[in-house]
Amino acid sequence: MKFAVAGASGLVGRALAVFLRTQGHEVLRLVRREAAAGDELFWDPAKGALDAAALRGADVIVNLAGEDIAEGRWTASRRDAIRGSRVHATRTLVAAVEKMKHRPHLLVNASASGFYGARGDTVLDEAGPRGDGFLAEVCEAWEREALAARELGLRVALMRFGMVLSPEGGVLARLLPAFRGGRGGRLGDGRQWVSWALADDAVGAIYHAVLSQACEGPVNAASPNPVTGAEFAATLARVLGKAAWLNAPAWALRLKFGAAFADGLLLASQRLMPERLLDSGFIFRHARLEAALRHVLGK
Ligand SMILES: NC(=O)c1ccc[n+]([C@@H]2O[C@H](COP(=O)([O-])OP(=O)(O)OC[C@H]3O[C@@H](n4cnc5c(N)ncnc54)[C@H](OP(=O)(O)O)[C@@H]3O)[C@@H](O)[C@H]2O)c1
Numbered sequence: 622m623k624f625a626v627a628g629a630s631g632l633v634g635r636a637l638a639v640f641l642r643t644q645g646h647e648v649l650r651l652v653r654r655e656a657a658a659g660d661e662l663f664w665d666p667a668k669g670a671l672d673a674a675a676l677r678g679a680d681v682i683v684n685l686a687g688e689d690i691a692e693g694r695w696t697a698s699r700r701d702a703i704r705g706s707r708v709h710a711t712r713t714l715v716a717a718v719e720k721m722k723h724r725p726h727l728l729v730n731a732s733a734s735g736f737y738g739a740r741g742d743t744v745l746d747e748a749g750p751r752g753d754g755f756l757a758e759v760c761e762a763w764e765r766e767a768l769a770a771r772e773l774g775l776r777v778a779l780m781r782f783g784m785v786l787s788p789e790g791g792v793l794a795r796l797l798p799a800f801r802g803g804r805g806g807r808l809g810d811g812r813q814w815v816s817w818a819l820a821d822d823a824v825g826a827i828y829h830a831v832l833s834q835a836c837e838g839p840v841n842a843a844s845p846n847p848v849t850g851a852e853f854a855a856t857l858a859r860v861l862g863k864a865a866w867l868n869a870p871a872w873a874l875r876l877k878f879g880a881a882f883a884d885g886l887l888l889a890s891q892r893l894m895p896e897r898l899l900d901s902g903f904i905f906r907h908a909r910l911e912a913a914l915r916h917v918l919g920k
């Protein structure tokens with residue numbers, strides 16, 4: 622198949638592009654700078670610019686594009702960038718698909734566990750309603766743009782990723798220096814649920830969604846074994862052979878990062894169950910956190 626991938630330079634996108642090629646597929650990477658290789662296609666999602674003709678032959682569009690949500694305080698301008706980048710990118714892709722004579726059959730669009738808001742101990746499958754807060758609103762707007770592709774005859778899979786773990790980027794790469802230095806610890810009281818998947822499983826889940834017709838609409842893309850924040854910190858420290866006693870109280874996180882970021886991201890409890898993936902036969906290669914971390918960190 623031919624895949625057009627937006628956000629292909631990111632943590633998930635890089636791994637996905639490599640994986641797809643090993644499976645014998647063709648990958649066209651959408652880039653926001655001048656195309657520098659034969660497999661790249663320039664687009665400017667902020668301006669709605671994408672040459673529909675250059676997407677010719679694409680069977681699947683994968684949209685992973687969006688500003689990093691964890692760069693720091695959610696100021697008004699960061700919020701605009703986080704929301705706008707996702708809405709505009711998705712709208713630009715769908716508008717280009719609309720212009721195509723022979724359309725792709727599938728849009729796989731990233732979304733996030735943030736859709737559900739902060740939900741304590743509630744087990745969240747895909748039937749769960751949208752939660753409250755900034756990320757939940759962003760996810761809803763982002764998913765709405767993607768679902769417009771249904772009107773054009775595409776199947777749409779909305780991948781609600783939990784925390785994607787890889788030492789090459791994202792949250793784990795940010796945590797590693799502190800934990801390796803014995804300066805790790807839990808965030809807040811550590812009772813919040815953390816839904817996670819290794820990058821390899823996130824890629825596998827995307828590929829499963831491509832191949833499985835049952836993956837239509839929301840698809841929770843996180844291990845069936847979420848952990849509490851305290852368990853996450855203790856497990857990472859154990860795997861690294863370090864202590865983890867430098868806990869960060871909730872008030873300190875709110876002071877440092879602002880309440881919206883601290884409560885909406887660092888302390889938000891999301892206990893996802895990947896019902897759609899499991900029901901359609903997906904098997905997580907690394908479903909337990911300790912074994913997953915040992916695998917990915919070579920410990
Ligand atoms: N990693 C996680 O833990 C996680 C969890 C939940 C949801 N997600 C979502 O899954 C998607 C992929 O995650 P990821 O970790 O691979 O993200 P990532 O590493 O931050 O990569 C996202 C890519 O989006 C593109 N991008 C950045 N700013 C943009 C903008 N203003 N407009 C359009 N595109 C922009 C960039 O690619 P180019 O520079 O090549 O355009 C970037 O490489 C993201 O949308 C993310 O929100 C990720």
